[in-house]
Amino acid sequence: MIFVAAALVVLNSCSSNGSEKSVTNGKVEQIKHPEWSKNLSIYEVNIRQFTPEGTFNAFIPHLPRLKELGADILWIMPINPIGELNRKGSLGSYYSISDYLTLNPEFGIDEDFKNLIKTAHENDLYVIIDWVANHSAWDNPLVNEHPEWYQKDTTGKMISPYDWTDVVAFDYSNRQMNDYMLNAMKFWVTEYDIDGYRCDVAGMVPDTFWLRVRTELDKIKPVFMLAEDEAPRHHAAFDMTYGWEFHHVMNDIYKGEKNANDIEKYLHKNDSLYPSDAYRMYFITNHDENSWNGTEFERLGEGVKAFFVLTATVPGMPLIYTGQEAAMDKRLEFFEKDAVDWNDYPMADFYHQLFELKKNNPALYNGDFGGSWKRITTDKDKDVFVLLREKGNSKVVSVVNLSAEPLTFTLKGDAYTGDYTLLYTDEKVKLAADQSLTLPAWGYQVYFK
Incomplete structure (x- = not known):
């Protein structure tokens, strides 16, 4: 989801939500990672814009190419149906969920998605899906069936977070609501064999819920969990958190507002706050940055490759977003159809060689699997x-x-x-x-x- 980073930082700092039991010596204890994640990179898949068709079936033929590219964890943006009530644009936001247990019919049917997962696994790829636990669409049946599951203002009206007028916020003080969301997340692991989740605005959902989710999902299979949040406490339940601060340091260096010394300062700060085995996700673009703040070429100009070399070699996991290997220099529409022009993938080899180096050189492995750093x-x-x-x-x-x-x-x-x-x-x-x-x-x- 689009969010104001500063506001999220305030939310994060004000909410501990019961994760203290996982803190020792001032740092959270890192949840155990699945072994397969130790040397991998991650690719964000925007199904709507990936192909002219915008379907699972049209995306599947790209899987061998993505395997060759070398980013072996596929994060697929939300696959659920999109709400129509208060919808933004003609197609709506991927993050306005009208049903947590079915697929967006624009993308395909059950058989199509199961085939996507099966084909990905056959190509030694792992698939995590985007999950929106904080809020639903206004026309999600839960709104009428269980109005007690939603937050309300002093007049009794349901609440939209920030200016996200197409969604309504859940109330996690309701245990039944927690149980429903947990069971929905278990459903996609058991029925479709996905490998984990990227959890939208994770800091707006209580930590106690995420701890419970991780415990229950790991009973089914070892999963990989990515939090869209930067708070260190999330590593009690999540393998990886967003490296937003590092992203902004890079943007500021290109603008001349920071310099190379600020990278070292950031890395030392990171070491002081996070468990040594924490995975941090670093990126020069993603779906939010591309659509709302500009392409990597708008923000980083001639420094695009230099900054990605940094993201791929500092301790952490590099992300590549749909179209990045095509040197895509356009902001993808967020609420409309706007397919990527792949243009013979001019930057594919650049990214491929960095991903393969990370995969094959233990010095660049993730977390404690990897090596030390020294400037x-x-x-x-x-x-x-x-x-x-x-x-x-x-x-x-x-x-x-x-x-x-x-x-x-x-x-x-x-x-x-x-x-x-x-x-x-x-x-x-x-x-x-x-x-x-x-x-x-x-x-x-x-x-x-």
């Missing part, structure tokens, strides 16, 4: 960010020029020294102590061994 300082630290990731004999050194000028600079020390392979060229290179390097404006190099 290598230079004589131009405001403009250059050099990151060393290391686990055992595996090393990755990413070097990024975060300025609009070509730069020659010197790496300090010798922690990074050794023989490496250069990503994208397979050239064998030696990095020596006090190595001098030159990069073009917004240039990057990734060395690995």
